[in-house]
Amino acid sequence: MANQIDPSRSLAFQVRAGNQSTLQRDLSGQDLYYVEARQMHLHQKEAITQEGVSGSIWRLPSDEGLHLHGTDLAPFPLGFFNAGLQGDLIHTLVTLALQQAIDLDEIRVELSNHYWLTGSFVMGTGQGHVEPTKIQIDIVSSAPAEQIQQLVQQAMMASPAMNYLRSAMYQNTFAIYINGRRRPVAGVQECPGPDAIDPFIAHTNAPEAMTSELNQLIQKLMTKEDGQIKAASATVDGRLIRNVLGHGVWRAGQDYAQMETWLEMPGTTHFAYRSAVGSKGNAPSALALLSSGIAFCYMTQLSRYIENMKMDIHGIRLVQMSPYEISQGCGHAMPIQTHLFLNGDAPEATHTQLLEIAAHTCYLHVTAATAHEPLLEVVINPKNELS
Numbered sequence: 001m002a003n004q005i006d007p008s009r010s011l012a013f014q015v016r017a018g019n020q021s022t023l024q025r026d027l028s029g030q031d032l033y034y035v036e037a038r039q040m041h042l043h044q045k046e047a048i049t050q051e052g053v054s055g056s057i058w059r060l061p062s063d064e065g066l067h068l069h070g071t072d073l074a075p076f077p078l079g080f081f082n083a084g085l086q087g088d089l090i091h092t093l094v095t096l097a098l099q100q101a102i103d104l105d106e107i108r109v110e111l112s113n114h115y116w117l118t119g120s121f122v123m124g125t126g127q128g129h130v131e132p133t134k135i136q137i138d139i140v141s142s143a144p145a146e147q148i149q150q151l152v153q154q155a156m157m158a159s160p161a162m163n164y165l166r167s168a169m170y171q172n173t174f175a176i177y178i179n180g181r182r183r184p185v186a187g188v189q190e191c192p193g194p195d196a197i198d199p200f201i202a203h204t205n206a207p208e209a210m211t212s213e214l215n216q217l218i219q220k221l222m223t224k225e226d227g228q229i230k231a232a233s234a235t236v237d238g239r240l241i242r243n244v245l246g247h248g249v250w251r252a253g254q255d256y257a258q259m260e261t262w263l264e265m266p267g268t269t270h271f272a273y274r275s276a277v278g279s280k281g282n283a284p285s286a287l288a289l290l291s292s293g294i295a296f297c298y299m300t301q302l303s304r305y306i307e308n309m310k311m312d313i314h315g316i317r318l319v320q321m322s323p324y325e326i327s328q329g330c331g332h333a334m335p336i337q338t339h340l341f342l343n344g345d346a347p348e349a350t351h352t353q354l355l356e357i358a359a360h361t362c363y364l365h366v367t368a369a370t371a372h373e374p375l376l377e378v379v380i381n382p383k384n385e386l387s
Contacts, residue, residue, distance in 0.1 A: 004041040011074055012060050012217040012284065013209035020281050021052035023326055027095055027158055030325040030334075031055070033291040036199040037299060039316040043070035045299055047292045048199070048207055051285050058284045059207040060218070062296040065268050067232045068304070075218060075271040077296035078113065078244045079261035081364055084290025085133070086111050086248035087275030088161035090257040091286055092331075093139075094250060094277050096154055102147060106140040107257075109248045115363040117240040126301075126361040129239075132372040133165050138379045145380045152378050160324040160331035161290050168371040171335040174359065178351045179343050187356035196319040196339035217283055219272040227266025242363070255280040291322040294364045298338065301358035313344035313351060336368065 022029040031052035039045055043064035050057045062077055064070030075083075086109045097104045112134045119125035139148055156162050175191040176183055182195055232240070248259035255278045262270040275286040299316055306313050318341060323334035342351050359365050 004044060010209060010217070011219070012058060013207075014056060015048065015059050015207045015210065016057040017210065017281075018051065018056040019054045020279055021055055023052065023160075023324060024091070024276070024285055024287075025279050027092065027099075027326050027329075027331075030323060030327075033287055033322040033324065035291050035295045035318075035320040035322065036202065037292070037295045037318050037320070038199055039299055039303060041071070043068060043300060043303060044073065045296050046207075047295060048203065049284070049288045049292050051288050056281055056284075058217075058288055059209070060284065060288070060292045062292070064300060065263065065265075066229045067265065067268070068300070069231065069307075072269055073220065075220075075261065075273070076263065077293050077300055078115070078242070078263070078363060079246070079271055080273075080289050080293030080296060082111060082113055082244045082246040082261045082293075083248070083259040083273040083275065084286045084288075084293060085113075085161045085165070086246055086259045087257045087273070087277075087286025087289060088159050089135070089137070089155060090248060090250045091275070091277045092155040092159040093137075093151065096151055096158065098278075100151070102141065102143050102151060103252075104139060104141050104143075105252050106138075107250045108138040109246075110134075110136040110138075111246050111248070113244040115242045115244070115366075117242070117361065117363075119361075126305075126357070128361045128363045128366040130363060130367045130370050130372065133374045135374050136377045136379065138382045140381055148380050149378060152376075154329060156374070156376065158326055158329050158331045160287060160326065160333045162374065163331045164290070164333035164368060166371060166373050167333070169333065169335045169368045172359075172365060172368055173335065173337050174355055175337075175339045176352055176355050177339070177341045178348055183348060183352065185355060186352045188359055191337045191339060198341050199317045199319065200315075200341070216272075217274050221260070221270040221272055223262075223270040225262060225264070225266055225268045225270075229265070229267030250277055256283045257286070287322075287324055291320065294322065294336065294368075295320045295338075297364040298358055298362045301361045302340075302354060305354055305357055305361075311344070311350060311354065312346040313342050313354065315341070315343035317341040333368070336365075
């Protein structure tokens with residue numbers, strides 16, 4: 001398998017077509033999103049993400065920007081998560097509107113996530129924190145304003161992605177495999193059930209696209225934030241603030257939403273994503289983007305600690321199981337199982353300590369454990385609407 005992201009190939013592609021889950025099609029039922037991810041070169045990561053037990057499988061790549069000594073060739077993990085939040089809200093709005101025969105002409109979403117870090121990667125005292133997500137939804141529709149307001153509230157309740165923000169999941173569980181052997185975890189809750197299969201064993205060949213057509217599922221844009229990028233410090237004096245900004249759009253007749261995300265930092269790159277809206281499944285679902293972002297973020301924290309603390313650990317791989325449910329109009333993001341595979345000559349206690357430390361600094365695992373109601377604003381038929 002290739003060990004670096006090839007910028008000449010499509011960044012994301014479909015590996016296998018599957019059946020769309022009722023979770024996505026009808027906004028009902030339960031399904032499991034299965035992410036297998038590995039570290040490649042530096043902060044480059046690759047995920048093979050399956051949308052439900054019999055769903056489609058997608059190859060999705062991630063990287064970090066130059067401030068973390070990444071190569072900036074693919075979207076950063078928190079950008080995946082932001083895009084997944086946008087896309088799932090848009091998909092839920094459109095699906096509910098179709099069920100209720102409400103005509104929607106256009107949906108625009110502005111969404112910002114706010115994180116901060118305290119402590120030190122060198123000392124192993126880093127701690128991630130999260131603030132409430134801010135969302136503005138602009139909707140163009142001929143339907144009565146009261147009906148649109150009600151539709152938005154229903155979508156906020158039915159979206160599993162929104163539930164990830166507003167509910168605290170205290171039972172996220174972990175397993176660790178050191179040089180091929182499962183060992184007990186420390187400081188976190190143990191995954192129940194059988195061992196997961198190491199992605200290195202499960203995938204002996206590189207994932208291949210079903211088609212050679214480059215369908216622009218994920219793109220690195222030419223847009224950059226103003227200013228010169230600065231390397232992030234391994235030790236935080238006070239708070240290290242990370243704001244992730246994004247906007248998305250869907251127009252009537254489209255079977256996808258188009259999102260853009262970026263870090264609010266000098267010199268950072270913007271990335272674009274597509275996620276499926278409706279039942280065609282010609283792009284990854286928003287929950288696939290969201291789930292992959294969680295896995296990628298956790299892996300970034302692992303590799304940052306390994307780099308800064310000079311651990312003799314390599315070959316980071318994981319399997320992440322993310323169940324989602326929609327029942328009686330309420331979406332639920334269920335507790336996540338993370339099976340971590342590490343290799344190296346560092347002591348076993350160092351490996352297990354790394355798993356716990358990364359869980360405390362991973363902004364998205366902290367988000368899962370923190371209940372924050374999103375700050376929502378709805379604008380109906382804005383005067384400056386764009387056609």
